[in-house]
Amino acid sequence: MKILYIITKSNWGGAQKYVFDLAKHTKELGEDVSVAFGGNGALAEKLKEKNIRTIEISDLERDVNLEKEIKVFRNLYKTLKTEKPDIIHLNSSKIGALGSLLGRMAGIKKIIFTAHGFPFREERGFFQILIIKFLSWLTIIFSHKTICVSKKDFDDVKDWLFVKDKIFTIHNGIDLNEIPENLSLERGSNIVKIVSIGELHKNKGFEYGIKTISEMRKKIQNFKYTIFSFGGDEKFNLEKMIKDLSLQDFVELNINREKHSDFLKDFDIYFMPSIKEGLPYVLLEAGLNSLPLVASDTGGIGEIVENYKNGFLIKPKDINGFELALEKLIESKNLREEFGREARDKVKKEFSLEKMLEKTKELYFNN
Numbered sequence: 001m002k003i004l005y006i007i008t009k010s011n012w013g014g015a016q017k018y019v020f021d022l023a024k025h026t027k028e029l030g031e032d033v034s035v036a037f038g039g040n041g042a043l044a045e046k047l048k049e050k051n052i053r054t055i056e057i058s059d060l061e062r063d064v065n066l067e068k069e070i071k072v073f074r075n076l077y078k079t080l081k082t083e084k085p086d087i088i089h090l091n092s093s094k095i096g097a098l099g100s101l102l103g104r105m106a107g108i109k110k111i112i113f114t115a116h117g118f119p120f121r122e123e124r125g126f127f128q129i130l131i132i133k134f135l136s137w138l139t140i141i142f143s144h145k146t147i148c149v150s151k152k153d154f155d156d157v158k159d160w161l162f163v164k165d166k167i168f169t170i171h172n173g174i175d176l177n178e179i180p181e182n183l184s185l186e187r188g189s190n191i192v193k194i195v196s197i198g199e200l201h202k203n204k205g206f207e208y209g210i211k212t213i214s215e216m217r218k219k220i221q222n223f224k225y226t227i228f229s230f231g232g233d234e235k236f237n238l239e240k241m242i243k244d245l246s247l248q249d250f251v252e253l254n255i256n257r258e259k260h261s262d263f264l265k266d267f268d269i270y271f272m273p274s275i276k277e278g279l280p281y282v283l284l285e286a287g288l289n290s291l292p293l294v295a296s297d298t299g300g301i302g303e304i305v306e307n308y309k310n311g312f313l314i315k316p317k318d319i320n321g322f323e324l325a326l327e328k329l330i331e332s333k334n335l336r337e338e339f340g341r342e343a344r345d346k347v348k349k350e351f352s353l354e355k356m357l358e359k360t361k362e363l364y365f366n367n
Contacts, residue, residue, distance in 0.1 A: 002032040003364070004055075004085035006076075006099050008062055008092040011230060012042035013199055014281040015091050015116045018149075018172060019043065022089070023052050025357050026364075036079060038072075042230070055079060062094065073098065080106040087112065087364055090143070093119045097135050100142035112363060113143040115153050117278030117299050122203060140166055145363050150279040150300020168363065171303070172279045173356030176348055179265075179288045192223045192330045195267040195291075197282045198274075200232030205273040205296060205316065207234070207241060212273065212322040214245045223330055225271070226252045264289040268336055269329050275316050277301055287347040292339030294325045304351070310342035 003026055005019050019035060020043060027033040027050070034053040037043060038060025047054050057075050059068040080088070080102055087110045090099040096113045103111040120132040137160055140146045146167045148154040154169045198204040206227060213225050227238075235255070242251050264270070270286035272295035279300035283293060287304065293311030295301045307313045312325035329336050 001087065001364075002083070002085045003034075003087045003089065004080075004083055005033070005035045005089045006057075006091065006095050007035070007037045007043070008060060008095045010037040010039040010041035010043040010056075011199070012046075014172070014278065015114075016043040017281050018114065018116070019089075019091055020046055021175075021353060022357070022360060023047065024050050025353075026361075027052055029361075034083065034085075036076075055083075060095070062092075069098075073102070077102050077106060080108065086110065089114070091116065093132075093136065093139070096139040096143070100139050104142050110145070110364070111143045112145045112147065113139055114147040114149065115278070116149055117276060118153055118156055121156070121299065122276050137161075137163070147360070147363070150303055152300050152303070153278065168359075170356060170359045170363075171300075171351055172281055172284065173351050173353040174281060174284045174288065174347070175353045176288065178285075190222055192269065192336075193267045194223060194225045194269045194271050194326065195228065195264065195286075196226075196271050196273070197228045198272075200227075200229050200234040200238060202234060203274060203276040204232075204234075205275045206238055208275075208317050208319055208322070209271060209273040210238065210241050210245065210247065210251055212319050212326065213247060213250050215319060215323050216326060217247070217250050220327065220330060221250075223250070223326075224252065225250060226254055226267075228254045231255055264291060267291060269294060269326065270311075271322075271326065272296060272301065273316075273322060274298055274301070279303065284347050284351050287343035287351075290337075290340035290344045292329055292336050293343055294322065294329065304346065306342070306346065310339050310346055 005023050007015060007019050023033050023035050034055055035047055036055040036057050038057050044054050059071045088103050088108050090096045090113045100111050100113055118136055120129050120136060140163045148167060148169045149172050151169050154167060157163060196209060238253060264286055270291040270293050272283060274296045277299035283304045286293060293305045295305050296316040297313040298316050302313055305311045305313050314321035314325055
């Protein structure tokens with residue numbers, strides 16, 4: 001069977017990891033697999049290392065540009081007609097809308113769309129949200145099956161017209177063998193190390209994370225906050241904020257550092273101040289590394305973080321709430337260890353890559 005995965009951007013993030021894992025394991029099953037995307041980022045490199053064929057769709061990018069969209073429309077339709085895949089698996093809202101329509105036009109037998117957090121949950125104007133909801137509905141209608149990576153995403157659309165038999169919840173999953181059971185933790189120094197990972201985009205809420213640190217340092221100083229990222233639109237603004245608030249001794253913005261799967265063992269707390277998320281892989285990785293979790297209650301985060309059990313769920317943008325949660329964990333090593341154990345157990349029980357792959361294969365190969 002010929003399967004074509006399509007995603008808008010080829011940088012490395014949660015959606016890209018999802019595509020990589022599916023493409024890698026589906027190829028290992030003996031299927032004819034290829035991946036199409038815009039750009040030539042880290043995803044392209046990782047796929048080539050696994051000898052997975054890649055197709056670059058010129059002019060495909062996240063931002064909307066009418067002239068470029070016309071070119072993308074033509075290029076993607078040509079790709080579908082040339083490749084003639086049995087299945088196309090679409091990832092990201094933009095390529096979901098465009099790809100599901102073109103898939104129908106090209107006569108693709110099975111079109112699958114994965115919603116990595118619906119975009120109508122982003123901060124936008126009323127009419128923009130209405131338009132995005134309509135386009136999201138059309139994407140589900142044109143697709144044969146839609147995967148929601150969280151129950152929250154599923155609940156957001158389950159009552160829409162004509163979608164009842166088209167939508168399924170399949171949680172993201174990670175390889176539980178990436179982090180061994182006998183992990184040697186590099187923790188216990190007097191400085192409590194807090195970490196976040198993500199693209200420097202407004203949806204990640206890093207400005208609220210930095211403002212939280214600004215308030216915390218007025219009371220306590222035995223901590224350090226590090227944000228790892230490959231960059232993003234908010235890089236300049238965040239660097240300026242750190243400087244303006246005189247937080248250079250408390251906040252480090254670490255750009256373009258290559259990370260190993262177990263590098264999180266060097267940290268004490270995982271902090272996710274996001275405004276909008278789907279079901280973030282990085283929280284699963286943090287949990288598997290036995291880190292206590294402090295995160296915004298948005299998207300599927302509440303399906304990973306259990307309040308007062310493996311971390312703290314805080315209302316998005318609630319700087320005071322973030323501050324209180326982080327201070328509790330900074331003050332108590334025992335609480336950090338207890339929450340960390342619970343986080344690891346939760347990920348192992350509910351979010352394995354094996355479960356994700358098995359449920360996704362059922363959609364591929366069953367009618």
